[in-house]
Amino acid sequence: MALRITEDCIGCGTCVxxxxxxxxxxxxxxxxxxxxxxxxxxxxxxxxISAIVE
Ligand code: SF4
Ligand code: SF4
Incomplete structure (x- = not known):
């Protein structure tokens, strides 16, 4: 169940x-x-934007 970032990512860097x-x-x-x-x-x-998904 690895996590990934979708193409919806806006590159804001908050998750980093x-x-x-x-x-x-x-x-x-x-x-x-x-x-x-x-x-x-x-x-x-x-x-x-909830771009990090399972
Ligand atoms: S915060 Fe880092 S270690 Fe934790 S789930 Fe996200 S990418 Fe993985
Ligand atoms: S928080 Fe991370 S995954 Fe979400 S839009 Fe910003 S850079 Fe992309």
Whole structure:
């Protein structure tokens, strides 16, 4: 049940600050979640447009 960021991402960067392990990185104009993710879900509710999904 890995998490991913959808194409709806507006690149605001809010989720990056929420991640305790630095698993969210820039990927072109949007962001992506790397294998460092421990699925703590701290980022999920921080996204203003709910672009972080299972
Ligand atoms: S679920 Fe937790 S570890 Fe994974 S990207 Fe979100 S904040 Fe980071
Ligand atoms: S908080 Fe949401 S919209 Fe903002 S960079 Fe993260 S995934 Fe994209």
């Amino acid at each position: 600050e929420e991640c305790p392990v630095g698993a969210i990185v820039e990927s072109g104009e949007i962001f992506k979640i790397t294998d460092e993710c421990n699925e703590c879900r701290a980022c999920v509710n921080s996204c203003p």
